[in-house]
Amino acid sequence: MKIPKQPEVNIGTAGHVDHGKCLTLDESAYIGDTFYTGREILKEIIGYDFKKAYNEKLFELPVSSVSLFGKDLRKSRGFVYLQKYRGKIISIETETGRSISVTPVHKLLVKDHWKKAQTIKPDESILIYEGKKLILDKVVKNITKNYEGYLFDLSVPFFHNFISSHGIISHNTTLVEAITGKWTSMHSEELKRGITIKIGYADAAIYECPELPEPEKFNTDGNCLKGEAKLRRVVSFIDSPGHESLMSVMLSGAALMDGSLLVIAANEPVPQPQTREHLQALKMIGIKNIVVVQNKVDLVTYNQALNNYNKIVEFLSSFGYNQVPIIPVSAQKKLNIDALLQAIEEYIPTPSRDPNAPPLMQVLRSFDINKPGTKISDLKGGVLGGSLKQGKLRVGDKIEIKPGIPVKGTYQPIVTEVVSLSTSSGLVDEVLPGGLIAIGTKLDPIFTKNDVMVGNYVAKVGFLPDPVNEIVIKYELFEYVIGLKEMVRYEKLRPGENLRLNIGTMTNLGVVEEVTKDIMRIKLKKPAVALRGDRVALSRMVSDRWRLAGSGIII
Template identity: 45%
Template sequence: MAGTHRQPEVNIGLVGHVDHGKTTLVRALSGEWTDQHSEEMKRGISIRLGYADATFRRCPEEEAPECYTVEDHCDEHDVDTEVARTVSFVDAPGHETLMATMLSGASLMDGAVLVVGANEEVPQPQTEEHLMALDIIGIENVVIAQNKIDLVDGEGARENYEQIQEFVEGTVAEDAPIVPVSAEQEINLDVLIETIEEEIPTPERDPDADPRMYVARSFDINRPGTTWEGLTGGVLGGSLVAGELDVDDDLELRPGREVEEGGQSEWQSISTTVRSLQAGGEDVDTVTPGGLLGVGTGLDPSMTKGDALAGQVAGHPEALPPTWESFEMEVDLLERLVGAEEGETIDEINTGEPLMLTVGTATTVGAVTSAREGECEVNLKRPVCAETGDVIAINRRVGARWRLIGIGRLQG
């Protein structure tokens, strides 16, 4: 039935080098730009995670792949199209200093589309870094979109295709299908949709599990000058990874916020209520895992503005993982820095050095208090809420920026 709405049931990351056309591809598939921040509009790159929902549809009168579309109506056969599936695209920034944002977004992804520009050499530095992030976090359902084929001739496209095949050897994307497309000219999008439908299935989820939401964004939706009677509570944006969440549920956020008491400061969880839920752009009473959602809360909007609560974990009171101010982790270092020259190896982690750690959607800096081969202990500047065994992306300061050097597993 045309116009049927469904909550998005799967999160698909769009990853790849800056300017290879990820955001244009989202617009072609969903009709929305994911660059929603004014700063991003100016710079033309996604700073924070952008996201947009897309409903894939099928024309009942057409064979695959031509049947796949995002339009409500098939003009050629003059029939309404049928909903196949609604997905959420997470557009991860390709700008090099924003790797931490990409990694925090990766924790929300069930699969990924790696966008590679056909008009540039493969790999570009961020293409390599993003693929490594997918490898680290273990995202195995990958589709490669060879974009901008309208800018190269047949021979150039073939050469680029072979470079991509060589580049993904030995990674999670080794057997990933490569689909040549032009997002700008909307060429081959039906084949891309069919490939996503086949390669990135909706994961099985347990509806009876305790609800758990990774908060990736938070905002104040009130306009300047709103009177206090008209104020709406703060909004959380992110993804429910387990369980179900209903309007009027009690909600706890960990690690919460830092509170000063008697000259001492400690982190306390935040309690609130779910006032409204939005999924796929519509108000709903219940949300299930999959897709990106907005949760209207009873929180003072000043607490949520400007992504202040990004990195929190939300769920029912007393049902969340513990909050850690320090922990021990197993460490597995990469063989070399991404994009580094051959022979440039990564040094062991040293006691006293600062590391930037990404756990779920939280990014924090930790000082290493003890380091042995294969493991280290860190004191965190800002605590995180996480389970034992969770994967941690480890970044070290190299020159003027943080670089991915390995992964950790939280031991406790």
């Protein structure tokens, strides 16, 4: 359904991704009526040799259907998610001589229920594919090994088409699709070529049917049994990736959030380390208005859901979130979405913004919208995606982009013209603060493709301060590392330590130059626009991985 007007509020999604349940490249997946190994999928179906694929890559799989147990499930695009992995794997050998190598938490079908690979014992039987039928094969050995290399996941929306696999489609992406009708992981043509997973986005109009009781009166299609639907508002969903190695991308999206949906699965222990890290991030950047979505309630019993609910309440209270609605839903079956819409309306208000202030926007995405082979005379300029924090923009306005583009070891601000403005409702002549927008410019699209402009500020010419190479912040650090199962205390910050910084939508690196109890001066790897009062997220290196460590305010 067409969105009737510009969105007015940005709602993020955060939460644990059911991830890590992956297969090695030697394992097989059943597609259509054929079995493919991971290498065959990447090399023959997609056209990429796995050796040329980089870490954290997503590839479109051009198949018309995906089958499980010989039954066609869904005609849809499929996706292969490829990642590097270093850790334990479980090698299961069966009576027929089959060897299955998976991560310890990967689930296999044991007769009529799912079991994690690490819990499967010899003499148990698992379902495997032989010839053109499925059979039960007895486990002979279950060996834990160290593994370093590539893993892959193969998925389609709503279904996981590995035999005995749960896949990696994130809870929150499915949820946004249930609300908006848009699959946010299919965010651009870049997806077809394989890219690092980035921010997804979708808009939804929330309507009310006055004749119906709550929560049934709320929907997103505008259809009522009697009379006309009343438009409540249009909201933008910023669907940040949930995988732990993509925390920096989540923080970039969080910079524009006015509220958030925290998605927690009813069939998983609470809290997952990643969920704890996401909630800490939301609290750290000042997101007070959240709604918790207890997803996958269709997969558990009433008592299991209630126990999970109580754990969620306890978890939220430990972070100071005591009056947060918890809405049980099934995103895949679209159950209770009306109650979720009501909670969004009641608990995530549209913030007050000043449309008369000078326009100011942070760039969250940037694109080249031209298709390969487009004639030079038909080329369109680069596109900037983001959200206005204040002010208005009109077609024809001159804008300045800072810090700009790298030129000979420094960054050069850019001045260009707004040639088009668009929201989910279509092309418009003017945009206001709130909601996600796209600005068409006269920029050479080489400067905007592949999100090159992410992290820049956009404003009227002369409004933005010059980019700086160092910042001074008043900071607070966490005592313990967030996101680990065990309690690990952070060491004291020292001059010379490397940090990862999220300044608005920009991800930057820096080195601590001076540090006191609560004030720190940081030298930046690349220039940044530093507005006084802006919040900075700080991450420190722990066990070869960046971990959220605290935050600061630019002074």
